[in-house]
Amino acid sequence: MTQSGRRFLTLVLGLVLGFLALVLVSGTAVALLGGGPAYRSVDSHPAVQKSFTGKSIYGEIGLLRARTSDPYQGLVIVRPSFPYPEGDSAFYEELALKTPVLRIALLDWFSSKSVRELEKLGEEAVKAAVLETVNSLLVLDKLETVYFSDYQILD
Numbered sequence: 001m002t003q004s005g006r007r008f009l010t011l012v013l014g015l016v017l018g019f020l021a022l023v024l025v026s027g028t029a030v031a032l033l034g035g036g037p038a039y040r041s042v043d044s045h046p047a048v049q050k051s052f053t054g055k056s057i058y059g060e061i062g063l064l065r066a067r068t069s070d071p072y073q074g075l076v077i078v079r080p081s082f083p084y085p086e087g088d089s090a091f092y093e094e095l096a097l098k099t100p101v102l103r104i105a106l107l108d109w110f111s112s113k114s115v116r117e118l119e120k121l122g123e124e125a126v127k128a129a130v131l132e133t134v135n136s137l138l139v140l141d142k143l144e145t146v147y148f149s150d151y152q153i154l155d
Contacts, residue, residue: 055083058095061103063150066110074115074155080106080130081147091141102134109133115155123151 059081068074084091118126127146135142
């Protein structure tokens with residue numbers, strides 16, 4: 001390799017290393033001065049739907065799809081929402097922290113029933129059972145009612 005070829009290679013290598021150093025220094029500066037991580041932790045203040053009744057609605061459990069206990073496995077689709085006292089941030093936090101446990105408990109309850117049992121119970125009795133299941137897992141307060149924005153039994 002010639003002298004000019006080595007100089008060119010050294011120059012290119014120096015530019016690449018300089019660029020990498022610049023990226024590392026600027027990235028570190030942004031991370032240190034940027035005010036923390038790029039993700040957000042769970043807010044302690046609920047972002048909830050408010051009503052005119054002094055209640056807030058907790059619907060973070062979301063849409064549940066549960067297979068029934070039938071041999072052919074029917075499907076239950078339900079989206080529960082729970083009114084709770086407006087401004088009760090401690091109770092909201094308990095609901096938010098227990099959401100995964102509540103989802104599993106409700107999926108287990110629906111999966112333990114057959115399509116025929118669910119149809120025989122009717123929506124009001126299913127709501128009462130859902131409410132009982134959820135309340136059995138709560139410590140700070142109890143919910144009084146449940147709403148289903150979606151409720152379907154498919155066989």
